[in-house]
Amino acid sequence: MGSLHVRTPKNFVLEERLERYGSAIETSPESYIGHWREACAPAGSKPFARLHLDLGCGKGTYLAERAKIEPDTLFVGADHEPICIAYAAQRVVEAGIANAALVPRKAGSLARIFATGELDAITLNFPTPCPKARHAKQRLVYVDALASFRPLLAADGTVTLRTDSKPLRDYALGQFEAAGYRTLWISDDVRAEHPEHPMTEYEQRTRDMGAYVYGICATPDAVPSKTQLEAGRAQEQSLACYLPQDLESLNYVPLGMEEAVENFKNRLRKGKNRFPQV
Numbered sequence: 001m002g003s004l005h006v007r008t009p010k011n012f013v014l015e016e017r018l019e020r021y022g023s024a025i026e027t028s029p030e031s032y033i034g035h036w037r038e039a040c041a042p043a044g045s046k047p048f049a050r051l052h053l054d055l056g057c058g059k060g061t062y063l064a065e066r067a068k069i070e071p072d073t074l075f076v077g078a079d080h081e082p083i084c085i086a087y088a089a090q091r092v093v094e095a096g097i098a099n100a101a102l103v104p105r106k107a108g109s110l111a112r113i114f115a116t117g118e119l120d121a122i123t124l125n126f127p128t129p130c131p132k133a134r135h136a137k138q139r140l141v142y143v144d145a146l147a148s149f150r151p152l153l154a155a156d157g158t159v160t161l162r163t164d165s166k167p168l169r170d171y172a173l174g175q176f177e178a179a180g181y182r183t184l185w186i187s188d189d190v191r192a193e194h195p196e197h198p199m200t201e202y203e204q205r206t207r208d209m210g211a212y213v214y215g216i217c218a219t220p221d222a223v224p225s226k227t228q229l230e231a232g233r234a235q236e237q238s239l240a241c242y243l244p245q246d247l248e249s250l251n252y253v254p255l256g257m258e259e260a261v262e263n264f265k266n267r268l269r270k271g272k273n274r275f276p277q278v
Contacts (some may be wrong), residue, residue: 122159128255131167144158146176146179160220177228247265248265
């Protein structure tokens with residue numbers, strides 16, 4: 001998960017790593033707006049056929065593996081954590097991958113980096129769920145974030161969410177609809193149903209803990225009205241509201257929701273309502 005803080009290992013010198021693997025890092029991505037495919041193509045090669053953004057690329061496992069199997073697509077990984085950019089760049093350089101680049105930027109910078117209709121796909125791999133209602137606007141699947149992606153996507157472009165948090169996926173369904181997207185597929189087991197998506201290190205860890213990967217793939221449809229957007233903003237914002245009624249049936253508690261689940265269980269054990277009265 002690119003947006004989570006990553007611990008710096010002992011003897012890891014960030015500046016040295018960024019310099020050593022700088023050939024894979026675009027420090028001025030704004031200068032590429034509108035011509036990524038041509039500018040990043042190897043010398044003497046034709047422009048890339050497609051442009052795919054891995055938003056919140058983390059350590060670059062997904063980016064590198066997907067780039068290997070789709071050599072005609074340029075994969076751009078964006079993350080605001082410098083240590084993630086360093087790790088991802090190292091992975092790309094050491095593997096000799098020519099169709100991947102890293103940009104140290106946040107989601108809010110995308111409109112300054114990519115031109116209208118320039119992106120063929122955006123992948124949101126295990127974004128930070130931000131489960132509390134007051135942090136809803138920080139989610140990459142919040143209606144306003146999804147609406148901001150729309151102009152950057154080609155006519156048949158897609159946004160794909162993959163997450164170990166079923167509450168986040170279920171919340172996102174309403175947000176995609178409110179932002180004017182048409183759903184192409186919904187999955188309760190992306191690993192089994194869509195194996196074209198490479199496994200990330202985070203996914204492997206959570207899988208060993210009993211997690212499934214939930215997903216949505218959607219494409220822009222009719223431009224949403226102000227009423228639609230407002231309806232999305234008004235939806236239940238706490239992800240705790242999307243937990244199952246039978247909390248004891250949970251084999252895996254999504255990241256960041258451990259406290260909420262335990263509090264609900266304690267309330268039920270004491271014979272109280274699951275949700276406190278407001």
